[in-house]
Amino acid sequence: MSDASLMNMKARKIRVAFQGELGAYSESAVRTFFGSKVEAKPCIKFSDVFKSVEQDESEFGLVPIENSTEGSVNQTYDLLLDYDLKICGETVLKIDHCLVAHQQTALRAVKVVYSHPQALAQCGEFLQRLGCELVPSYDTAGSVKMIRERGLKDSAAVASKRAAELYKMKVLAKGIADNPNNYTRFLILSEKDAKPTGKDKTSVVLSIRHVPGSLYKALGELAKRNINLTRIESRPTKRTPWEYNIYIDFEGHRKDDKCTKVLKGLEQKTSFIKVLGSYPKATLNIDETI
Amino acid sequence: MSDASLMNMKARKIRVAFQGELGAYSESAVRTFFGSKVEAKPCIKFSDVFKSVEQDESEFGLVPIENSTEGSVNQTYDLLLDYDLKICGETVLKIDHCLVAHQQTALRAVKVVYSHPQALAQCGEFLQRLGCELVPSYDTAGSVKMIRERGLKDSAAVASKRAAELYKMKVLAKGIADNPNNYTRFLILSEKDAKPTGKDKTSVVLSIRHVPGSLYKALGELAKRNINLTRIESRPTKRTPWEYNIYIDFEGHRKDDKCTKVLKGLEQKTSFIKVLGSYPKATLNIDETI
Numbered sequence: 001m002s003d004a005s006l007m008n009m010k011a012r013k014i015r016v017a018f019q020g021e022l023g024a025y026s027e028s029a030v031r032t033f034f035g036s037k038v039e040a041k042p043c044i045k046f047s048d049v050f051k052s053v054e055q056d057e058s059e060f061g062l063v064p065i066e067n068s069t070e071g072s073v074n075q076t077y078d079l080l081l082d083y084d085l086k087i088c089g090e091t092v093l094k095i096d097h098c099l100v101a102h103q104q105t106a107l108r109a110v111k112v113v114y115s116h117p118q119a120l121a122q123c124g125e126f127l128q129r130l131g132c133e134l135v136p137s138y139d140t141a142g143s144v145k146m147i148r149e150r151g152l153k154d155s156a157a158v159a160s161k162r163a164a165e166l167y168k169m170k171v172l173a174k175g176i177a178d179n180p181n182n183y184t185r186f187l188i189l190s191e192k193d194a195k196p197t198g199k200d201k202t203s204v205v206l207s208i209r210h211v212p213g214s215l216y217k218a219l220g221e222l223a224k225r226n227i228n229l230t231r232i233e234s235r236p237t238k239r240t241p242w243e244y245n246i247y248i249d250f251e252g253h254r255k256d257d258k259c260t261k262v263l264k265g266l267e268q269k270t271s272f273i274k275v276l277g278s279y280p281k282a283t284l285n286i287d288e289t290i
Numbered sequence: 291m292s293d294a295s296l297m298n299m300k301a302r303k304i305r306v307a308f309q310g311e312l313g314a315y316s317e318s319a320v321r322t323f324f325g326s327k328v329e330a331k332p333c334i335k336f337s338d339v340f341k342s343v344e345q346d347e348s349e350f351g352l353v354p355i356e357n358s359t360e361g362s363v364n365q366t367y368d369l370l371l372d373y374d375l376k377i378c379g380e381t382v383l384k385i386d387h388c389l390v391a392h393q394q395t396a397l398r399a400v401k402v403v404y405s406h407p408q409a410l411a412q413c414g415e416f417l418q419r420l421g422c423e424l425v426p427s428y429d430t431a432g433s434v435k436m437i438r439e440r441g442l443k444d445s446a447a448v449a450s451k452r453a454a455e456l457y458k459m460k461v462l463a464k465g466i467a468d469n470p471n472n473y474t475r476f477l478i479l480s481e482k483d484a485k486p487t488g489k490d491k492t493s494v495v496l497s498i499r500h501v502p503g504s505l506y507k508a509l510g511e512l513a514k515r516n517i518n519l520t521r522i523e524s525r526p527t528k529r530t531p532w533e534y535n536i537y538i539d540f541e542g543h544r545k546d547d548k549c550t551k552v553l554k555g556l557e558q559k560t561s562f563i564k565v566l567g568s569y570p571k572a573t574l575n576i577d578e579t580i
Contacts, residue, residue, distance in 0.1 A: 068531040074361040092531075117407060117426065136407065136426045183531045213513035215522065216506065223503035231534075232505065234522055241358040241382075241473045244521075 013039040017052035017061045023141030023163030025095055029186040030062050033091040046075045050083040053189055061085070061189040067095070068183040070118055076187070077235045077247060080205065080276050087203055087277030089188035097123050097182075099173040100144050100164040101156040107172045114143035115158035123158050126176040144169055185282070193254075193277035200253035201230060203276040205245050206266060207237075214269070215246070221265035222250055225258050245272075253278040303329040306350045307342035313431030313453030315385055319476040320352050323381040336365045340373040343479055351375070351479040357385070358473040360408055366477070367525045367537060370495065370566050377493055377567030379478035387413050387472075389463040390434050390454040391446040397462045404433035405448035413448050416466040434459055475572070483544075483567035490543035491520060493566040495535050496556060497527075504559070505536070511555035512540055515548045535562075543568040 016038050018026040030040045041058055043049045049061040064073045080087070097119055101110060110132055113120070117136040120127065127134060137143045143157035148167045156172060157163075164171045194200075208214040222229055231249040236242065252259040254275055266273050306328050308316035320330045331348055333339045339351040354363045370377070387409060391400060400422055403410070407426040410417065417424060427433045433447035438457045446462060447453075454461045484490070498504040512519055521539040526532065542549040544565055556563050 066526070068526045069528065071362070071364040071367075071525050077361075117428070136428060138407070138426060179528055181528070181531055185532075210518070212516045212518045215519055216509040216513035219506040219509065223506035226502045228500070228502045229505055232522065232524055232536075235361055236356070236358045238359065238469055238471070241471055242475075246522075 013037060014060070015039045015041050015058040017041045017043050017049045017058040019043050019046050019049050019063065020139050021141040021145055021163075023144065023160060023166040024139065025093060025160055025184060026062055026064060026186065027141075028160060028162055029064075029091055029093045029184070032093060033062065033089065033186075033188060034060075046079055050079050050085060050189065053085055053191065054083060059190065060088075062091075062186050063189065064184050065090075065187045066185050067118075068181060069122060069179055072233055074235065077205075077233065078238070080187075080203075080247075081245065081274065085189045085191065086193035087187050087279050088190045088192065088194045089279045090185060090201070090282045091188070092183055092185050092282045095122075095177070095182040095184055096161065096175060097158050097177045098161050098164060098171045099123075099126075099156050099176055100159050100169050101147065101172050102151075102153055103168075103170045105153055105156065105170070105172070109154055110156045110172070111154040112152070113156050113158060114147065116140050116143075119158040122178060122182065123176045125178045126173070127158075141166070188279070194279045196253040196255050196278070197280045199281050200256075200278050201249055201251055201281050202254050202259055202278045203247065203249050204263070204266070205247050205274050205276060206270040207243075207245055207272040208270050210243075218266055218269045221262050221269065225262060227252055227258060227262060247276075251281075303327060304350070305329045305331050305348040306352055307331045307333050307339045307348040308352045309333050309336050309339050310429050311431040311435055311453075313434065313450060313456040314429065315383060315450055315474060316352055316354065316476065317431075318450060318452055319354075319381055319383045319474070322383060323352070323379065323476075323478060324350075336369055340369050340375060340479065343375055343481065344373060349480065350378075352381075352476050353479065354474050355380075355477045356475050357408075358471060359412060359469055362523055362525075364525065367495075367523065368528070370477075370493075370537075371535065371564070375479045375481065376483035377477050377569050378480045378482065378484045379569045380475060380491070380572045381478070382473055382475050382572045385412075385467070385472040385474055386451065386465060387448050387467045388451050388454060388461045389413075389416075389446050389466055390449050390459050391437065391462050392441075392443055393458075393460045395443055395446065395460070395462070399444055400446045400462070401444040402442070403446050403448060404437065406430050406433075409448040412468060412472065413466045415468045416463070417448075431456070478569070484569045486543040486545050486568070487570045489571050490546075490568050491539055491541060491571050492544050492549055492568040493537065493539050494553070494556070495537050495564050495566060496560040497533075497535055497562040498560050500533075508556055508559045511552050511559065515552060517542055517548060517552060537566075541571075 052058040053061040140159040141163040144163045228251045233247040234244040342348040343351040430449040431453040434453045518541045523537040524534040
């Protein structure tokens with residue numbers, strides 16, 4: 001970080017980049033992790049979040065990595081590989097979808113519902129009963145903003161309660177998702193990862209040769225040291241169809257003695273490995289709803 | 291299958307259910323795998339494809355399982371677990387996105403582009419240069435149909451060449467994806483899997499206990515028999531947040547002696563296992579474009 005950008009930072013609040021409009025679930029995750037005093041900076045694309053941190057415009061970035069219903073956020077996995085940032089934390093947010101409309105709009109007057117296709121899909125049963133036209137859009141909070149700006153009185157959006165409050169709109173119904181157990185895990189990104197706390201996780205991405213037993217041998221480095229694997233995910237490389245990178249999360253900090261040995265062992269058993277970061281494990285607070 | 295439904299089948303062509311409108315990439319995959327003489331039956335949702343086969347309305351179903359750029363199709367993984375169908379084949383299709391509009395529309399007249407959000411994202415660079423409004427919709431071919439039916443002369447859709455032909459529209463540009471190496475792998479579903487051919491794959495889904503080394507021990511069943519693991523994927527269960535099912539593809543047919551032993555071994559090392567099917571491996575024909 002240059003002296004000039006350090007000077008700039010001192011003169012202002014800590015800035016955290018996220019994807020989406022103000023009122024997006026990602027902004028709620030920023031508030032959950034950092035508290036209310038940071039500046040949450042909206043970005044159009046996921047890659048803009050990474051760029052904002054890389055170019056020292058924001059101290060931190062926050063991106064979703066997986067949803068308990070939908071699975072992995074593919075783009076985030078790819079960007080972790082492309083950019084040279086570190087994961088320095090994680091946080092879990094309960095997603096509580098609401099139907100949001102103008103103050104004057106009654107539930108029976110709603111003819112069209114806008115939202116991100118995943119949010120529409122997650123509320124399939126409620127929306128089917130409501131029997132209105134569904135229009136996919138890029139963003140949950142962005143749909144609320146658009147309905148407000150265009151004064152659409154026969155429309156509603158699937159979005160968070162916070163989006164309703166922020167744009168001074170009304171919550172017509174809440175808890176409208178088919179499956180109420182809907183959580184998203186977010187990663188916090190910065191230029192350095194976090195110091196060991198004793199309750200950490202390490203994320204790596206690696207490639208293995210395509211011969212029988214190669215993944216087995218790599219995982220043996222964890223198993224023989226009794227280290228818990230918390231997540232494994234394969235993602236296609238962009239270069240060659242059906243060639244995969246494997247993302248692995250395991251317990252422990254890369255500076256812990258056992259983990260240092262694991263990483264050395266993995267280096268010998270893989271054709272490529274990149275440590276994405278070590279960071280304190282999130283505690284899953286099932287009751288907390290934003 | 292009941293006698294009545296067998297009688298119905300004899301009186302008509304083999305029917306294959308797929309998701310999307312006629313002209314969708316899935317319909318092209320049906321034609322690639324089964325030839326031109328089958329009846330391709332459009333379904334609104336992925337689950338409708340599974341239902342159509344389960345209820346003997348279609349002999350086969352075809353669903354996308356992974357894309358070389360975007361990764362896994364999460365919904366398909368979940369439906370494979372929920373329904374009791376078998377994977378009896380796979381096929382790979384090169385995805386070649388085109389910009390499709392009315393015969394009279396010139397490229398410079400296009401103000402709005404409609405398509406599935408993934409298709410819009412995959413053509414990001416081309417569409418940014420074009421500089422028009424992007425509107426996400428449910429379907430690539432469905433967007434072509436809608437532009438035709440509504441007579442939108444200032445609009446275009448990202449879709450296949452086949453969709454353009456089918457709806458008698460014009461291809462304004464082809465090969466517009468950022469990454470030309472764009473392939474989708476589809477699974478063929480039926481009530482039974484396929485007979486051994488000597489070049490087969492087997493797909494299973496399993497759960498393991500959350501203790502160190504449990505995935506390692508399960509994969510050992512493959513490694514010690516020198517069987518190649520071709521794919522591994524973890525998906526959240528819908529019941530409990532951050533509890534995963536693991537989907538594994540490996541080489542060989544479940545009736546092969548080595549694979550029978552693997553499956554017996556896996557049964558003992560997992561808390562749950564379901565064989566999704568054994569089927570002939572697709573040969574990836576890189577040059578073929580639909």
